[in-house]
Amino acid sequence: xxxxxxxxxxxxxxxxxxxxxxxxxxxxxxxxxxxxxxxxxxxxxxxxxxxxxxxxxxxxxxxxxxxxxxxxxxxxxxxxxxxxxxxxxxxxxxxxxxxxxxxxxxxxxxxxxxxxxxxxxxxxxxxxxxxxxxxxxxxxxxxxxxxxxxxxxxxxxxxxxxxxxxxxxxxxxxxxxxxxxxxxxxxxxxxxxxxxxxxxxxxxxxxxxxxxxxxxxxxxxxxxxxxxxxxxxxxxxxxxxxxxxxxxxxxxxxxxxxxxxxxxxxxxxxxxxxxxxxxxxxxxxxxxxxxxx
Numbered sequence: 391x392x393x394x395x396x397x398x399x400x401x402x403x404x405x406x407x408x409x410x411x412x413x414x415x416x417x418x419x420x421x422x423x424x425x426x427x428x429x430x431x432x433x434x435x436x437x438x439x440x441x442x443x444x445x446x447x448x449x450x451x452x453x454x455x456x457x458x459x460x461x462x463x464x465x466x467x468x469x470x471x472x473x474x475x476x477x478x479x480x481x482x483x484x485x486x487x488x489x490x491x492x493x494x495x496x497x498x499x500x501x502x503x504x505x506x507x508x509x510x511x512x513x514x515x516x517x518x519x520x521x522x523x524x525x526x527x528x529x530x531x532x533x534x535x536x537x538x539x540x541x542x543x544x545x546x547x548x549x550x551x552x553x554x555x556x557x558x559x560x561x562x563x564x565x566x567x568x569x570x571x572x573x574x575x576x577x578x579x580x581x582x583x584x585x586x587x588x589x590x591x592x593x594x595x596x597x598x599x600x601x602x603x604x605x606x607x608x609x610x611x612x613x614x615x616x617x618x619x620x621x622x623x624x625x626x627x628x629x630x631x632x633x634x635x636x637x638x639x640x641x642x643x644x645x646x647x648x649x650x651x652x653x654x655x656x657x658x659x660x661x662x663x664x665x666x667x668x669x670x671x672x673x674x675x676x677x678x679x680x681x682x683x
Contacts, residue, residue, distance in 0.1 A: 399549060406439075407432075415442070416554070421546050422496065427488045427554060433478055443471040446498060447491035448505045448547075451477060451484035451522075452556060459616070462513060462558045463522040466506035468499060483522060488554060490547055497543070503530040504540045505547075512548075512559040518641055519558035520620060552590070562593045562639035574663040574671060579605070580633070581652040585645075585663060587671065592648040592659065593641050599633040605655030614650055621651070645671055 400419040407413050413432045416425040426442050428435075436443060447470045451463040461483055467473030470489045477484070490505075491497065507527050514521060532540065548559055573584040573595060583598030600618075608614050618634075621627040627634040642648040645659025653662070660672035669677075 401550070401553060413440075415440075416550055418546055418549070422492050422494045423490055423543055423546055424493050425488055425490050425547075425550060425554075427486070429486050430478070430484060433474060433487065437471050437475055442491045442493070443474065443489060444469065445491040445495055446470075446502045447489055448502050448509065449474065449487060449489040450509075450556065450558075451481060451487050452519075452558075453483050453485045454555070459613075459620070460519040460558070461522055462519040462556070464506060464509045464513060465523075466502040468502075481522075488551075488556065490543075492543070496539075500530055500532050500536055501540045501543070503527065504532055504537065505544055508540070508544055509547075509559060516559060516561045517624060517626060517638060518560070518562060519556075520624065521558075557590050557641070562588075562641040572666055574665060576649055576652055576662050576664070578662060579653045579655075581654070583636075583648075583652045585648060587645060587663075588641065591641055591643040592645040592663075593639055594636055594648050594652070596636050596638050598636045598652065599630075600627060600636075600652045601654040602629065602632050602634055603654060605653065608650065608653075608655035611656070614655075617647075618651060618654075 402417050402419070404415045405412060406415060411429070413426070413428040413436055416427060417423065424442050426436055426440050446468050448464070448466045449470060453459070453461040463481065463484065465473060470491060474487060474489065507529050510521070510523060510526050513519065514526070551557070551559060573586055576583045576585070580601045581599060583600070584595040585598070586593050604615070618627070621640070622634070626637060626640055628637055642651070645663050646657055647659070649657040649659040649662040660675070661670050663671040665674060
């Protein structure tokens with residue numbers, strides 16, 4: 391899916407409890423799919439009251455711990471209600487869930503197995519979130535027609551997920567608009583990198599180099615230490631000589647978090663990231679605002 395494809399879509403989010411952080415349902419105009427989303431504490435009410443969970447479907451369990459930890463589990467079930475109830479006992483990491491089903495019951499077991507397979511493939515390729523699945527299913531056999539139906543359903547899901555704050559299925563590079571200016575540059579304290587500010591945060595380019603040794607401010611910041619180690623464990627950062635090199639484009643939640651990982655300590659990303667002619671990101675943002683009449 392082209393992240394910058396021009397299209398107008400009506401998305402309806404219904405607040406079941408009347409609160410923005412309560413139980414919600416999400417749908418698109420002219421689409422029979424429906425998502426139910428809530429925090430872990432809402433699961434009992436969702437299981438008791440939402441008929442959408444009586445059906446076959448796919449789901450994600452997720453946990454966002456501030457800026458530095460994003461975990462995801464992808465699954466499918468004949469009965470979303472039963473499977474989510476099982477996970478309330480068997481999995482501890484998650485704090486929220488999103489479950490997709492179809493109001494006209496047109497999704498069958500083959501469809502949801504295929505959707506699980508495709509979602510896991512996308513999440514692994516993107517490698518933006520820490521995927522908690524211990525195994526990956528093989529592609530289930532589907533007719534050409536059923537595969538087309540499932541791909542159509544998936545396309546709608548991929549529109550909804552980022553709106554819910556789950557950008558695990560999009561590669562970092564696909565978020566960058568070709569109409570944006572050249573990459574910004576960071577070159578300080580032994581680190582060198584290129585990147586772009588995007589709608590979901592800041593993308594650091596493949597080949598950027600981070601300091602091997604943390605600064606004193608970085609070593610004292612547990613969240614920064616943990617995130618760096620996660621990136622190393624997942625193969626996103628690999629040692630090359632005296633530096634750590636990015637093996638892929640990776641999206642951070644902010645320019646400052648991106649620069650902090652590179653320099654190994656606290657950093658103001660709006661100052662650290664600069665254009666080719668030396669203008670800071672802060673200056674570039676201010677100049678754009680000044681151009682508005």
